[in-house]
Amino acid sequence: MAIKNYKYLFFDLDGTLTKSGEGIMRSAQHALRHFGIDVKDWNTLRPFVGPPLEDSFKNFYHLTPEQAHEATKIYGERYARLGAFEAEPYEGVFEFLQKVKETGKVAVICTSKKIKIATTVIEHFKLAPYFDYIGARDEEGIIHTKADVIRHIISELGIKDTNEIVMIGDRMFDINGAKEVGLDSIGVLYGYGDKKELSDAGATYLAADFNELEQILL
DSSP, X not given: OOSSOOSEEEEOSBTTTEEOHHHHHHHHHHHHHHTTXXXXXXXXXXXXXXXXXXXXXXXXXXXXXXXXXXXXXXXHHHHHHTGGGSOEEOTTHHHHHHHHHHHTOEXXXXXXXXXXXXXXXXXXXXXXXXXXXXXXXXXXXXXXXXXXXXXXXXXXXXXXXXXXXXXXXXXXXXXXXHHHHTOEEEEETTSSSOHHHHHHHTOSEEESSHHHHHHHHO
């Protein structure tokens, strides 16, 4: 039985529904190489999984805003061609999402990807039938942070009571975005964050796997 009866379930994509780190990290490695930064082991680019790319290039490698914009474009070219498909849905995700669908809850994608590539990924990995709405960053860059994406979804769906929403994600950016908007959140421990990161960010709940998510939500 659910701990709390949330109506709207906002799911992060990378690291929450799909094991997508390789494509993201390899694409970041490719973009950095353009600026003469040779990252030998792409696994060291794990912090790129989660936050907006422009922020990662600026924060982790001190690129200027102009360079970060160019790096994001170079990243995007490789990611659309290869990186988006260097991923796979987590084991058990389809069974879990089917149970969510059967409860009648409103399942929403809430990702920091831009909308075109997010839609491509969701359709490619056959996740689309399980979701009522795809919330993502816009192509123009007006919707930037995870909190921006959350607010956009709330507006688009006309949600009046935000107590009916929970944000589910694997990184502190998901938890911070939820807190900024005043939402409860669930940090999943099988993704690219860890227990300390998610606890320190203030996740309302932690879930080790889809079984624990089911216990919290359904």
